[in-house]
Amino acid sequence: MTLVKYEPWQLLKQFNHDVNQRFLDEHEDSASSIATWTPAVDIKEEDDRFVVHADIPGVKPEDIEVSMKDGVLTVKGERTQESKEEKDGYRRVERMSGSFFRRFVLPDITDTDNITANYDKGVLELVVAKKPVQQAKRIKVKSNDS
16 A cells, blocks of 8 residues: 655645746746745735735744845745654654745835845744825816806
């Protein structure tokens, strides 16, 4: 009997990869093709900002690269695996190691010059400010009738 590892999220990961390859410029950055795992993220919209929390435990802050180009926020880096040797018994490794990569297309209302990144206890927090909303300006209609 052969045991097959069941990975219910693999199809979704493959779909995400295919969409990224189709709609984002492959030649700009090939990191998505070598990413071996994808960090889980939570995205929250507030009145004046967007907040993204990405779970990246075991990665040093200096090994995380956050960049912004053409309205796309990119987070990438690498987590290395510590080698452990066990002679008798079984070993199970479920935590992914290797390169990771995420991209987020930001709406036009974001202030791309006002983005902060903080890392604490394995969670990367990205805060993207929103531009102030411009109120509609009322224009007086003049009449040419005498």
